[in-house]
Amino acid sequence: MVETTQKIEIPAQFDKYPRMRFMGNKYKLIPWLNSIFQKIEFQSVIDPFSGSGTVSYLFKTLGKSVKSSDFLNFPNVISKGLVENNYSIVSQELIDRILNTKSIHNGFAFNTYKDIFFSHEDLKFIDTFWTIINSSEDDYEVSLAKTALIRSCAKKQPRGVFTVASSDKYDDGRRDLMLTLKEHFNEQCEVVNNAIFHSEEVCTSQKSDVFNHEDLESDLVYLDPPYIPKENDNCYMKRYHFLEGVSCNWRGQEIMETSKVRKIKKPYTAFSYKRTAVQTFDNLFQKFRNSKIALSYSSNSIPSLNILVDLLSKYKSNVEVFQVDYTYSFGNHENAKINEAKEFLILGQ
Numbered sequence: 536m537v538e539t540t541q542k543i544e545i546p547a548q549f550d551k552y553p554r555m556r557f558m559g560n561k562y563k564l565i566p567w568l569n570s571i572f573q574k575i576e577f578q579s580v581i582d583p584f585s586g587s588g589t590v591s592y593l594f595k596t597l598g599k600s601v602k603s604s605d606f607l608n609f610p611n612v613i614s615k616g617l618v619e620n621n622y623s624i625v626s627q628e629l630i631d632r633i634l635n636t637k638s639i640h641n642g643f644a645f646n647t648y649k650d651i652f653f654s655h656e657d658l659k660f661i662d663t664f665w666t667i668i669n670s671s672e673d674d675y676e677v678s679l680a681k682t683a684l685i686r687s688c689a690k691k692q693p694r695g696v697f698t699v700a701s702s703d704k705y706d707d708g709r710r711d712l713m714l715t716l717k718e719h720f721n722e723q724c725e726v727v728n729n730a731i732f733h734s735e736e737v738c739t740s741q742k743s744d745v746f747n748h749e750d751l752e753s754d755l756v757y758l759d760p761p762y763i764p765k766e767n768d769n770c771y772m773k774r775y776h777f778l779e780g781v782s783c784n785w786r787g788q789e790i791m792e793t794s795k796v797r798k799i800k801k802p803y804t805a806f807s808y809k810r811t812a813v814q815t816f817d818n819l820f821q822k823f824r825n826s827k828i829a830l831s832y833s834s835n836s837i838p839s840l841n842i843l844v845d846l847l848s849k850y851k852s853n854v855e856v857f858q859v860d861y862t863y864s865f866g867n868h869e870n871a872k873i874n875e876a877k878e879f880l881i882l883g884q
Contacts, residue, residue, distance in 0.1 A: 543570045546596040551730045552617070553686060553723070556695035557587040558774060561759065561831065564878060565593055567859050568831075571880050572597070575827060577754035578736075583745040584759045588614040591738075592730075594757075600736040602753065604743045606802060607771060609685055609782035614740040616678035617730055621738075623675035624728040625683060633667050633680070634717055642666075643785055647797055651700045652777060653691065657716040661688075664720075665784045683727050685778050687719035697777040700796055744804075745819065756823040760806050760816075762836035772801035813838050817846050820883075824850040827884050833861075834877040843881060851883030 545566060554562050561568060568590065579600040582591045591603040591614050603614040642662025649655055664684055671677050689695045690711045711719075745760070761771065772779065776799040780788055789800040805811040816838065820828060828851065832843060840856070848854050861878040 543573050545569050545593070548596045548732055549593055551732075552589065552592045553682075553726045553730055554589075555587045555613075555686060555689060557689075558771065560587050560589060562587075562589050564859070564861065565589065567878075568880065569593065569597075571829070571857050571882070575755060575829070575882070575884075577827060579753045580755040580757055581748070581751075581753040581823070581826070582757050582759075583743070583748060584761070585610050585614050585618075585740075586759065588617055590757060590759070591618045591740075595734050595736075595738050596732075598734065598736060601738040602750065603738070603740045604745075604748070606742070606744045606804065607775075607779055608742050609775070609778045611740055611742040612678050612681045612685065612782045616675060616682040616727065618738050619740040620675040620679065620731060621733040622731065623673050623679060624731055625676055625680045625724045629667075629671055629676065629680060630721065630724050632670075633664055634721060636663055636667055638663050639666060644781070647785070647790065648777070651796055652697065653688075653701060653716065657691070660716045660720070661781060679727050679731070680724070681782055683720055683723035684716075685782055686723045686727070687716050688778060688781055690714075690723075691716055691719055692777070696774040697796060698774055746822065748822070751823065751825065753826050755827045755829060757829045757831075758819065758823075759831040760819070761804060762833065763807060763809060763812055763838075764836055770801060770807070772799060776801075809837060813842060813846070816843060817849070820847050820850050828882070830881040830883075832879040832881055834879070840879060840881075847881060847883045853884045855882045855884075856880075857882065 549565070577599070580594050581602045582594065583604045585591050585603040585605045588603065588610060591601050594601045595618050601618055603618050605611055605614075638656065638659040639662050640659065642659065642665070644661040645655065645658040648658055661684070668677055668680055671680070691714065692701065693712065779799055791798045791800055805815040828847060830843065830847065832840060834840065844854055844856060857880045858877050861876055
């Protein structure tokens with residue numbers, strides 16, 4: 536067990552990454568992770584559980600070739616806009632068209648989520664956004680504008696999760712809750728535009744289940760899958776179904792009409808069930824056995840650290856475990872859940 540204390544300077548560009556509230560987000564752990572990554576010899580990396588895109592973006596700032604993916608759509612939209620994209624920004628012309636076009640009525644978001652999430656005007660703005668956005672012929676500009684909208688919805692929603700309908704319960708006067716989605720979007724376009732930079736290395740993004748990955752050539756694979764927590768659950772769709780829907784205008788999504796918040800039916804993942812999790816990790820390590828493997832893990836998760844080390848040791852002769860103390864706090868209200876845990880990076884070479 537290695538306790539890392541040395542912090543290695545992170546590229547200044549990383550400070551421009553638009554931080555996002557997201558379950559399992561590694562943003563606060565980036566200095567620690569970076570200090571370990573700097574000890575590994577690699578130029579190409581696969582990040583198949585990209586989530587908010589934080590670690591993929593770090594790899595890009597380090598000059599690595601990054602293949603970023605996730606089985607949900609909105610993380611792919613984010614990484615396509617912020618990681619794969621080298622040059623495109625959301626133009627002022629497109630911003631003005633989105634902000635100044637007359638709101639449409641009876642659109643999908645309005646009809647489905649009125650009196651559940653956001654104000655009527657906010658929902659009309661989402662519907663209006665989708666009448667304009669595909670007029671751009673630049674796919675990266677489109678992805679970046681969608682990223683700005685996703686971030687706007689996450690910032691506007693109390694606690695950033697969509698498990699319960701919006702209400703005044705969490706309205707504590709914070710600026711994010713006071714701004715309209717239009718105002719958020721205008722600000723977030725500037726934020727995401729500021730994060731764009733050119734890399735000499737090719738970076739890609741795709742929506743894909745990890746086991747459907749076909750391009751396996753990579754020096755390193757960074758894995759941060761959805762572990763089974765010892766308390767609560769790990770369902771990303773339950774928390775972020777609205778972000779998933781808004782990222783694709785709910786096209787191809789099955790909405791659960793009996794759900795009070797109109798959730799999207801969650802896709803199956805074998806990582807979420809105790810009866811299948813261990814074998815799934817074994818399959819995961821076997822799939823990427825020809826690359827170095829770095830696995831993020833928290834002590835409040837299932838399977839246990841020992842089980843994961845034993846599984847990885849089947850495919851890697853040298854397995855190291857790095858650890859750091861970490862406090863998770865999910866929520867910004869007085870009853871926010873705070874969990875003290877140890878964060879691990881299990882490295883197999």
